[in-house]
Amino acid sequence: MGVESLIQYVRTSSVRTDIIGSLCPRAKATNELLSAVTASESAIYDALSNLEGRGLVTSMDDGWQLTGTGRLVADTIHRQHRLEELFAVAPQYWESHDTSVLPQPFRCRLPELDEYTVVRGTQTDINRPVREVVTRVESVSSCDVVSPVYHPEYEAAMPDNADSRLVVSCAVIDEILGKESVSLDTNRYEETTVRVTPVPYALAVADDWMILTLPELDGAWPSAKIVSEADSAILWARDLFAHLWEDATPIETYLADR
Known part of the structure; x- marks a missing residue:
């Protein structure tokens, strides 16, 4: 029986699922x-017998413990539960937004967003998402930002210091360079380091919060934003930014090659 079949076998019974979960992270009498x-x-005894027969648990003199396979199944079920919890907060958001733009390892880690809210514009407050970003960015001394589209309010709010970093989409720079009536201000930030790379999502992360913006499935750029202040979400965002930053091109080098 393959791993996927084992997971399905466990999850089709609440008793088996509870036993596997109860034995993780430690054995029990x-x-x-x-x-x-x-x-x-x-x-419970019937479920234990069946789980043991499939190599997921093993009996000890005074109790039960997971096998190596059982531990992997328990970990996978735990990740599935966390993913289901992620969807449950805002199912319509995940149905209509494109998660494929994120690198695969970070899609797998999306449940780390943990407690989050989706900030949307309303008929009476259409600029609420923009204001959310601007207010948070203006309130911190430094932050890391990924910007796939140009927005003057975001540019003005971005801190200018050596502890801040900005990744700008190639498309933004190329669009500005292609407009004769607009000149690119390469001295906009005196200390903030700027790099350029193709990027289809927006991200901002500071010590106490993170903001993620994913495109809609039809390719439209949305206003809805995911905001979280959970430590795990901030770590997820910092890791994603570091992943992008490593391969991005310094803006001076990018412009020299145009």
Whole structure:
């Protein structure tokens, strides 16, 4: 039986799922396990026998523990639960926005956004998402920002200091360079380091928050933004920014090659 089949086997029974979850992260004495799982003793013993037969748990003198395979199945089920929790907060957002623009390792880590809110514009306050970004960016001394589109309010709010970094989409720079009536101000930031790379999503991260903007499935650039102040979300955003920053081109080098 393959790993996916084992996961499906466990998840089709709440008793089996609870047993696997209860034994992760540590083994339990039989009496402790019986108290931890909400089911009859006969149902628990029957599930344990079946799980042992499939190599997911093993009995000890005084209890039960996960096998190596059982641990992997438990970890996968835990990730699935967290992903389901992520969707449950704002299902319509995830249905209509393109997560494929994120690198695969970071898509897998999306449940790390943890507690988040989706900030949208309304009929009475259409600029709410923009104001959310500007207010947060203006309130910090430094931050890292990824900008796939040009927005003058964001540019004005961006801190100018050695602790701030900005990644700008190639498309933004190329569009400005292609307009004879507009000149590119390469001295806009005296200290903030600027790099250029193709990027289809927006990101801003500071010590206490992160903001993510994904395009809609039809390619339209949305106003809705994901905002989180969870430590795990901030770490996710910092790692994503570092991943992008590493391969981005310094703006001076990019312009010299145009």
